[in-house]
Amino acid sequence: MTTVSDLLRDWMPHQRWFGSKGREWADVQESGFFLDRGTPTLSVHRVRVTYTDGQSDTYLVPLSWRDHMVEELSSAFIGAVPHEGREAYAYDAMRDREATVPWLTHLVNASTVGPMHFHPAGGAYIPEGLPGDIVSGEQSNTSLIYGQEAILKLFRRLEPGLNPDVEIHDALRRTDNEHIAPLLGHIEIDDADPANPPATVAMLQTFVPNASDGWRLATASVRDLYAEGDLHADEVGGDFAADSERLGAATASVHADMAKVLPTEPADEDWYGTVAGQMTERLTAAIEVVPPLAEHADGLRALYAAVAESREPVVRQRVHGDLHLGQVLRTATGWIVLDFEGEPARPLAARRQLDSPLRDVAGMLRSFDYAARHMLVEQPDDPQRAYRAQEWATRNRAAYCSGYSAASGLDPCAESPLLRAFEADKAVYECVYEARNRPHWLMIPLNSLSRLTGRE
Numbered sequence: 001m002t003t004v005s006d007l008l009r010d011w012m013p014h015q016r017w018f019g020s021k022g023r024e025w026a027d028v029q030e031s032g033f034f035l036d037r038g039t040p041t042l043s044v045h046r047v048r049v050t051y052t053d054g055q056s057d058t059y060l061v062p063l064s065w066r067d068h069m070v071e072e073l074s075s076a077f078i079g080a081v082p083h084e085g086r087e088a089y090a091y092d093a094m095r096d097r098e099a100t101v102p103w104l105t106h107l108v109n110a111s112t113v114g115p116m117h118f119h120p121a122g123g124a125y126i127p128e129g130l131p132g133d134i135v136s137g138e139q140s141n142t143s144l145i146y147g148q149e150a151i152l153k154l155f156r157r158l159e160p161g162l163n164p165d166v167e168i169h170d171a172l173r174r175t176d177n178e179h180i181a182p183l184l185g186h187i188e189i190d191d192a193d194p195a196n197p198p199a200t201v202a203m204l205q206t207f208v209p210n211a212s213d214g215w216r217l218a219t220a221s222v223r224d225l226y227a228e229g230d231l232h233a234d235e236v237g238g239d240f241a242a243d244s245e246r247l248g249a250a251t252a253s254v255h256a257d258m259a260k261v262l263p264t265e266p267a268d269e270d271w272y273g274t275v276a277g278q279m280t281e282r283l284t285a286a287i288e289v290v291p292p293l294a295e296h297a298d299g300l301r302a303l304y305a306a307v308a309e310s311r312e313p314v315v316r317q318r319v320h321g322d323l324h325l326g327q328v329l330r331t332a333t334g335w336i337v338l339d340f341e342g343e344p345a346r347p348l349a350a351r352r353q354l355d356s357p358l359r360d361v362a363g364m365l366r367s368f369d370y371a372a373r374h375m376l377v378e379q380p381d382d383p384q385r386a387y388r389a390q391e392w393a394t395r396n397r398a399a400y401c402s403g404y405s406a407a408s409g410l411d412p413c414a415e416s417p418l419l420r421a422f423e424a425d426k427a428v429y430e431c432v433y434e435a436r437n438r439p440h441w442l443m444i445p446l447n448s449l450s451r452l453t454g455r456e
């Protein structure tokens with residue numbers, strides 16, 4: 001007899017938000033409860049996947065249930081299980097509009113349903129009664145947009161403790177920072193082990209209408225440059241440098257406000273060695289997943305060792321942790337920074353540690369490199385394009401640093417072994433990310449490592 005666990009075992013590994021693609025499953029345990037008993041019925045499942053290496057992850061999977069097949073929802077159909085002598089048809093509840101209404105209703109009512117707790121932010125207006133539309137695109141989480149007013153992000157992989165996205169947005173409510181989208185509420189679920197704190201399930205924030213994400217804008221600019229074979233980056237219509245500069249200033253403003261409302265601490269003697277050690281550990285683990293990384297290992301270790309030697313002055317603070325062009329939105333008036341949850345693959349405790357703000361600068365600099373070079377994936381041997389890509393990346397990286405420097409009084413890109421090491425460390429992370437999610441893009445961070453370690 002087919003069970004919900006059987007359905008999930010077949011379906012989950014193909015979902016983009018499932019972070020452990022390619023790992024063999026040894027076991028799956030699921031426990032669910034009903035969040036809404038209307039039509040369709042909405043159930044929420046905690047799904048614990050244990051892999052053959054003994055490690056495990058817990059994912060959150062909302063399902064909607066119907067007593068017949070619904071043709072318009074065929075792309076959201078997961079499978080059928082026997083229920084009270086008939087078939088019950090399970091759908092991906094995030095793609096079933098009618099099943100999206102209860103999330104906001106429960107938030108407005110500050111409900112507790114079984115192990116799930118809904119927390120509206122004080123004084124926030126929540127647009128109750130509207131259905132949500134899923135955000136298309138490839139992301140680690142799943143988001144629903146409610147009437148261009150609010151966006152609910154469902155965190156798929158559950159970990160005990162408050163998600164930094166909620167924590168940081170909540171703290172920033174005490175500032176009037178114009179570069180963030182205000183928090184409207186969040187949802188938690190109790191951990192199976194009562195000794196652990198609840199896990200954050202979702203965050204509701206103001207939807208920023210009529211905005212384009214930085215990745216789309218930057219890559220449009222790169223395409224314009226490629227189309228104009230004889231013109232330079234500053235001469236073509238879609239030059240992005242002014243936006244990059246404003247983005248640098250926006251990053252500095254968000255960093256400054258995070259430092260105001262969240263803890264800070266000057267780095268002590270040990271910090272540099274600890275950071276270098278963490279980067280080396282990450283490299284060792286990454287080589288297991290991406291063997292070609294081994295040829296960069298010596299160069300990378302030298303970059304990490306330079307961090308410990310140089311001991312640049314650093315005031316540690318909370319940072320974004322996974323800043324890239326896909327995490328920023330350009331509105332008519334300026335940039336908005338999204339998604340403060342850090343790198344989705346890192347443990348929560350590591351993502352909440354105080355760090356150098358250069359970590360974020362490095363993430364964005366990597367992203368300029370990605371935007372410039374992603375079209376070279378199709379034409380790796382075109383020297384003219386490679387030259388133009390380098391030109392675009394250099395121009396926009398410099399503009400970003402200049403914007404950051406003007407707003408903060410600190411040039412983040414002045415010769416800094418720490419920044420260089422952070423860029424390299426991010427590229428190592430990206431190699432693992434690409435190998436797992438988009439293997440045809442693996443060459444982008446791998447080639448960057450050749451440049452960062454001076455092999456090219």
Ligand SMILES: Nc1ncnc2c1ncn2[C@@H]1O[C@H](COP(=O)(O)OP(=O)(O)O)[C@@H](O)[C@H]1O
Pocket residue numbers: 135139140141142143151153181205206207208209211213326327329338339
């Ligand atoms: N407040 C918002 N207003 C408008 N669009 C948003 C907002 N938050 C997120 N988005 C859109 O949803 C996408 C995914 O959001 P994000 O928070 O980055 O999720 P993920 O953690 O899955 O990357 C973003 O790239 C952006 O296009």
Ligand SMILES: O=P(O)(O)O[C@H]1O[C@H](CO)[C@@H](O[C@H]2O[C@H](CO)[C@@H](O)[C@H](O)[C@H]2O)[C@H](O)[C@H]1O
Pocket residue numbers: 138139140141215322324325326327339343344363366367368370371430433
């Ligand atoms: O899903 P998240 O937004 O939290 O971030 C993950 O996915 C990103 C890809 O969508 C990945 O970013 C990498 O690819 C980007 C282009 O798609 C590029 O701009 C970034 O520089 C590069 O790191 C991110 O690393 C990952 O955590």
